[in-house]
Amino acid sequence: xxxxxxxxIHGGKEIGxxxxxxxxxxxxxxxxxxxxxxxxxxxxxxxxxxxxxPVHLNSDHPILxxxxxxxxxxxxxxxxxxxxDELPTLMIEVTGAQGKTTTAHAIAHILPGxxxxxxxxxxxxxxxxxxxxxxxxxxxxxxxxxxxARKQGGWLVAEESLGxxxxxxxxxxxxxxxxxxxxxxxxxxxxxxxxxxxxxxLLVAPGVCSSRADTVHADKVVWIAGNRCNYxxxxxxxxxxxxxxxxAGYKTPLMIAAAAGCMLGxxxxxxRNFTALPGRMAVTAENGHYVxxxxxxxxxxxxxxDAARYARSVSGEDNLVLVIGQEAHAVCEGFQPxxxxxxxxxxxPCRVIIVGKQYRNEYMAASLTRYxxxxxxxxxxxxxxxxxxxxxxxxxxCVVLAVKSWR
Numbered sequence: 023x024x025x026x027x028x029x030x031i032h033g034g035k036e037i038g039x040x041x042x043x044x045x046x047x048x049x050x051x052x053x054x055x056x057x058x059x060x061x062x063x064x065x066x067x068x069x070x071x072x073x074x075x076p077v078h079l080n081s082d083h084p085i086l087x088x089x090x091x092x093x094x095x096x097x098x099x100x101x102x103x104x105x106x107d108e109l110p111t112l113m114i115e116v117t118g119a120q121g122k123t124t125t126a127h128a129i130a131h132i133l134p135g136x137x138x139x140x141x142x143x144x145x146x147x148x149x150x151x152x153x154x155x156x157x158x159x160x161x162x163x164x165x166x167x168x169x170x171a172r173k174q175g176g177w178l179v180a181e182e183s184l185g186x187x188x189x190x191x192x193x194x195x196x197x198x199x200x201x202x203x204x205x206x207x208x209x210x211x212x213x214x215x216x217x218x219x220x221x222x223x224l225l226v227a228p229g230v231c232s233s234r235a236d237t238v239h240a241d242k243v244v245w246i247a248g249n250r251c252n253y254x255x256x257x258x259x260x261x262x263x264x265x266x267x268x269x270a271g272y273k274t275p276l277m278i279a280a281a282a283g284c285m286l287g288x289x290x291x292x293x294r295n296f297t298a299l300p301g302r303m304a305v306t307a308e309n310g311h312y313v314x315x316x317x318x319x320x321x322x323x324x325x326x327x328d329a330a331r332y333a334r335s336v337s338g339e340d341n342l343v344l345v346i347g348q349e350a351h352a353v354c355e356g357f358q359p360x361x362x363x364x365x366x367x368x369x370x371p372c373r374v375i376i377v378g379k380q381y382r383n384e385y386m387a388a389s390l391t392r393y394x395x396x397x398x399x400x401x402x403x404x405x406x407x408x409x410x411x412x413x414x415x416x417x418x419x420c421v422v423l424a425v426k427s428w429r
Contacts, residue, residue: 023071026092028053028085032076033097033162040104040165053083074100076160077184077213080205097161098217102187105164110138110171110178114282115186117214118196118227120320121275122159124302125196126181128279132290137177140167142319142428143301147174159183184210185217192285193221196278198229225282227274240281246273251293255284262294269303270328271316301423303329305336310417312337317345317405317423321357323365326424330369333420341419344369345408347377348426357426363389365424373398373415377408377425 023046027038030052038050049068073094075086095103112133116126123141130139130148139146144156145167154170157163159181171178178190184203186193195218200211215232218224226232228241243255249268252261266272276293283290298304301318314336316329326346333342346365348357359381366374374394376386382401390399402408405425412421 023047024069025049025072025074026051026068026070026085026089027074027100028079028083029076029097031055032078033158033160034074034076036162036165037074037097037100037104041100044104051085053079053085077208077217078203081207082205096185096217098182098185098187101161101164102189105168105187105189108168108172109189110168110176112137112177112286113168113171113190114177114179114192114194114286115182115188115190115221116179116194116196117182117184117186117217118194119199119201119210120322121196121227121271121278122181123318123320124272124275124299125194125278126179127299128275128293128296129282130179131296132279132283132288132292133177133179133286134288135176136174137179138167138171138174140164140178140180142181143299145170148176161185161187185214186221188217188220188222190221192223192225192282193218194278194282195224195226195230196275197227198231223285225278225285227278238281238285240274240278243284244277244280246277251276251280253280253284253290255281256287258284258287258289260289260291262291264294264296266296266298266303269332271303271325272298303332305332308421309413311343311413311415312420313409313413313423314420315423317425317427319426319428321424321426323361323368326365326422327368329422329424330371333422337420339418339420341372342369343373343375343412343415343419343421344371344424345375345377345405345412345421346424347381347408349377349405349428359383359386359389362386366390366393369422371422372419373400373412375400375402375408375411377402377405379403 025048027034027050030050038048041048070092073092075094076097116122126141137148142159144153203210225238244253249265250263280290304315306313314329314333405427
């Protein structure tokens, strides 16, 4: 077939190369750094049997208009086509606006034997927890990740962006949070729901609406009260306790993981031993401070407020230093200035360190001085510099890290 693959930055190159290896003629185009930035032969005037398009691409892009009559599939659908029946023994796909990484780790914690965990933080082999490599969570990355799982002969838990391929045994949507993408023309949640239509089985977080009659809603089979989780589904029942269940950032992911375990026939009781992940409320002691690490790609006002509450309960003190902001170009969804101001208004730190040059403006300065003295506000360039500056403060106050960043 003659194929046109768009967006070599976000997995299109991996897709194109796999299709070339399968014997297809493929043109690949970088749609973000220039229409003709990358291609195997000029696409001008060509006709194609099929276009492979990322779900986040602006529908008004010139190439889409040029080939408006060409049949098209998404990157996610292309991966399912490429993989065919060459799949791991058990494959679980995890997507959602929030909680993907924590949910994926929690599910891997339940599964027996050997396997591969693929997340935005890295790709790991189990049970050794050895980091193999790190690549994006775009659909295209699944090609190498699936190959690694098949070579190992074990399971695969894969975090994916903006949807699932439907190739796996179970698809999971971790959040009902939504945002606009594709130049503001599409709902990210709607895209994820559409992608799950052909999944073999679907599990969703509380609040996620699904038109599939066989959808399993996590909060219908798992009940959490305080630090206790009870579950009963598919012949698997029991309970466990874990203090992380009292944190909003862990309650839903652990609920989903417990439900997934039940659906797959594995007792999730081992989640009683699940511990906080780096960047997701992990607590350490450094330079005389308690450090609550909430810096990750999913950091929001709500998770930061929760982290501050947790910090004060851990330290027994009211004073805390808040490191907040966003590393430039680190994530798709930004941490908006007004959200940062609202977070600071709620948390009321004794000192704030703002990461990101985009926040150095009159609006931020005027807003923040309503809550803090000017000498207690610091602007800094990177997450690492912000953490170092916070740890250099006098001993005592907790440090809360709440910077949107890829870790």
